[in-house]
Amino acid sequence: MNAMTQSGLSTATPALQIEDLRKSFGKAEIMRGVNLSIGAGERHAVIGPNGAGKSTLFNLITGRFPPTSGTVRLHGHDLAGLAPFQINRMGLSRSFQITNIFPKMSVFENVRCSLLWAQGYRYSFWNMVNRSRALTHAAEEILEQINLTNRRDLPAGVLSYAEQRALEIGITIAGGANVIMLDEPTAGMSHSETDYIMDLIRRVTENKTLVMVEHDMGVVFGLADRISVLVYGEIIATGTPEEVRANPKVQEAYLGAVLEADH
Amino acid sequence: MTDTTLHSSQPRLITLGGALPWLIGSLFLLVMPQVFTSNSAITIMNQMAITIVFALSYNMLLGQGGMLSFGHAVYMGMGGFMCVHFMNYIEDYSLPIPLPVLPIFGGLFGMGVAMIIGSFSTRKAGTIFAMISLGVGELIAACSVIIVAFFGGEEGVSGDRTMGPPVFGIEFLHQIEVYYLTAFWLVLSALLMYLFSRTPVGRMANAVRDNPERAEFLGYSSRWVRFFSFVAAGFFAGIAGGLFAINYEIVTEENLNLVQSGSILLITFLGGVGFFFGPILGAIVFTLLQSVLSLQTEIWQLYLGLLFVATVMFFPGGLAGVIMMHTLPFRLGKARLLLRPYVKTLLPALIGLLGTAGGMEILYHLRHAALGENEMSLYWISFDSHSVLPIAICLLTAAGGFWLAKRNAPELADAWHEANTPNGGVA
Numbered sequence: 001m002n003a004m005t006q007s008g009l010s011t012a013t014p015a016l017q018i019e020d021l022r023k024s025f026g027k028a029e030i031m032r033g034v035n036l037s038i039g040a041g042e043r044h045a046v047i048g049p050n051g052a053g054k055s056t057l058f059n060l061i062t063g064r065f066p067p068t069s070g071t072v073r074l075h076g077h078d079l080a081g082l083a084p085f086q087i088n089r090m091g092l093s094r095s096f097q098i099t100n101i102f103p104k105m106s107v108f109e110n111v112r113c114s115l116l117w118a119q120g121y122r123y124s125f126w127n128m129v130n131r132s133r134a135l136t137h138a139a140e141e142i143l144e145q146i147n148l149t150n151r152r153d154l155p156a157g158v159l160s161y162a163e164q165r166a167l168e169i170g171i172t173i174a175g176g177a178n179v180i181m182l183d184e185p186t187a188g189m190s191h192s193e194t195d196y197i198m199d200l201i202r203r204v205t206e207n208k209t210l211v212m213v214e215h216d217m218g219v220v221f222g223l224a225d226r227i228s229v230l231v232y233g234e235i236i237a238t239g240t241p242e243e244v245r246a247n248p249k250v251q252e253a254y255l256g257a258v259l260e261a262d263h
Numbered sequence: 264m265t266d267t268t269l270h271s272s273q274p275r276l277i278t279l280g281g282a283l284p285w286l287i288g289s290l291f292l293l294v295m296p297q298v299f300t301s302n303s304a305i306t307i308m309n310q311m312a313i314t315i316v317f318a319l320s321y322n323m324l325l326g327q328g329g330m331l332s333f334g335h336a337v338y339m340g341m342g343g344f345m346c347v348h349f350m351n352y353i354e355d356y357s358l359p360i361p362l363p364v365l366p367i368f369g370g371l372f373g374m375g376v377a378m379i380i381g382s383f384s385t386r387k388a389g390t391i392f393a394m395i396s397l398g399v400g401e402l403i404a405a406c407s408v409i410i411v412a413f414f415g416g417e418e419g420v421s422g423d424r425t426m427g428p429p430v431f432g433i434e435f436l437h438q439i440e441v442y443y444l445t446a447f448w449l450v451l452s453a454l455l456m457y458l459f460s461r462t463p464v465g466r467m468a469n470a471v472r473d474n475p476e477r478a479e480f481l482g483y484s485s486r487w488v489r490f491f492s493f494v495a496a497g498f499f500a501g502i503a504g505g506l507f508a509i510n511y512e513i514v515t516e517e518n519l520n521l522v523q524s525g526s527i528l529l530i531t532f533l534g535g536v537g538f539f540f541g542p543i544l545g546a547i548v549f550t551l552l553q554s555v556l557s558l559q560t561e562i563w564q565l566y567l568g569l570l571f572v573a574t575v576m577f578f579p580g581g582l583a584g585v586i587m588m589h590t591l592p593f594r595l596g597k598a599r600l601l602l603r604p605y606v607k608t609l610l611p612a613l614i615g616l617l618g619t620a621g622g623m624e625i626l627y628h629l630r631h632a633a634l635g636e637n638e639m640s641l642y643w644i645s646f647d648s649h650s651v652l653p654i655a656i657c658l659l660t661a662a663g664g665f666w667l668a669k670r671n672a673p674e675l676a677d678a679w680h681e682a683n684t685p686n687g688g689v690a
């Protein structure tokens with residue numbers, strides 16, 4: 001009976017639930033007990049000063065590093081001990097702060113490779129990738145979405161920085177994961193490039209759960225439904241943009257300085 | 264734009280452009296023995312074909328999978344040993360297995376060994392993989408004197424290919440019959456290896472080579488992708504081993520030791536790892552140098568070493584890379600511009616090289632010829648290797664040639680730049 005009620009409530013299971021997550025490198029405790037719950041379909045931004053552990057948090061969630069203690073649940077499934085590729089297969093995909101693409105392969109190939117597992121090709125060595133109309137079509141659709149159709153056959157390494165960042169996002173979303181994690185998608189970009197990426201993120205993450213680390217407050221307040229503030233390995237506040245902006249602790253620790261600097 | 268949509272809406276298995284190189288290649292293989300009919304030429308061509316299969320399989324690791332192996336000869340050698348044992352079983356028990364299918368057993372055995380070794384060696388790429396491959400190579404070579412029943416000790420294992428049931432009346436007594444058998448397996452293996460590179464796991468091998476971590480975040484385990492490439496490479500190396508066993512009827516420890524593993528690395532790199540046809544070129548050039556140059560000079564390995572070092576330093580793309588560098592000038596219709604500067608730079612450079620080689624040959628003769636045997640012959644001229652004049656001429660020629668080449672090099676650089684620039688300036 002109880003179980004019935006619980007499964008009946010499963011629609012309310014958070015897309016991502018983090019409980020008391022800790023990570024130490026040697027004696028240094030980088031992550032000091034993070035608790036965070038992100039609902040399905042939510043756009044969530046993680047902000048905080050440099051060195052707060054934002055990228056480490058991403059690395060712990062996506063299996064790049066194992067946490068020292070604590071749990072991460074994706075749609076209710078514990079991710080403990082899983083490798084990045086296993087977590088990815090469960091529907092979580094991420095981008096990187098430092099552009100992380102396949103530089104020697106063409107733009108089209110980059111996108112096609114990121115589609116292969118999701119389209120069920122696994123490790124097959126009995127069918128040819130260029131024979132599948134659906135695969136080619138899907139890859140071209142992604143290229144269209146990220147505005148790189150006219151760069152299709154160039155090696156990814158020769159693209160401009162903004163284009164590489166767009167490709168990075170394209171690779172991240174191509175597999176159709178429903179939880180997308182973006183690590184500073186607009187880092188190092190000009191104003192117009194930032195607007196372009198922001199618009200891109202909004203389009204490609206529709207109906208998906210988005211978690212992003214971002215320094216540009218314009219992007220954060222423009223995109224996020226909720227915001228968490230991470231300071232020295234702890235989340236000091238979580239809430240809607242208005243709540244976070246009004247939070248005195250946040251003002252003191254971080255946002256006050258940033259917002260002042262912005263103006 | 265219309266071109267891409269057209270392309271994507273009609274994926275066909277065989278296109279004329281795609282099939283053409285294979286048809287030309289096969290035709291070439293058919294015609295070659297009509298042109299070079301001597302037994303020694305056919306022996307060289309057999310050796311070449313076997314090396315091509317081996318080099319292509321090696322490039323599945325190095326070029327496509329980013330795995331630097333120092334022990335790939337293990338899988339060829341193992342396939343070869345298995346095949347030569349099979350030949351003997353066929354003889355001893357009168358098994359109805361025709362000779363032409365034998366390489367498949369070599370392939371399967373090479374694949375089996377690759378599965379065992381690969382299960383732990385492909386966990387990591389880079390230095391760790393290279394070190395494990397080196398260790399395994401040493402280990403298997405050492406085993407060959409311990410497990411005599413399989414490796415036959417120092418004298419190896421020999422067999423007789425003619426003892427199987429004849430195929431359409433062919434008993435494989437003659438080299439030419441073995442040539443066509445080898446050529447058939449060459450085309451089949453090369454085609455399969457090419458198609459492998461077009462499969463999902465073949466494409467992901469490239470991705471894992473470029474960025475293993477990113478591949479992990481796309482749902483692929485880098486380790487498994489490497490494992491599949493490794494096993495496939497082991498299979499085709501085994502086929503090459505089987506062809507070797509059929510051609511030479513003897514397999515020894517020399518076929519799987521580190522020297523052999525080193526030369527296939529050299530051959531593949533020389534040909535170029537970046538293009539599928541690179542290793543084919545490497546195998547052809549290497550076999551030619553090995554068989555033709557070794558008849559002319561005893562220090563041919565020195566020249567080969569110099570060639571290898573020069574390739575690594577100046578043309579890391581190998582011969583295939585050098586050829587493919589010229590596609591842009593050809594596409595722009597400006598390749599003609601390069602002809603004169605090439606002649607003006609490369610001809611003196613060649614003369615310089617010949618002069619240097621002459622000097623080295625004379626020195627070698629001075630040190631190694633029997634006492635009192637002062638006469639040597641070089642470039643069809645006989646002279647006294649102990650006199651000063653010949654070596655002086657060689658050194659002067661070398662210096663002059665290189666000086667001229669160096670003087671004309673800037674002209675070549677300018678022409679190269681011009682030939683690679685589209686009309687109307689940089690786009």
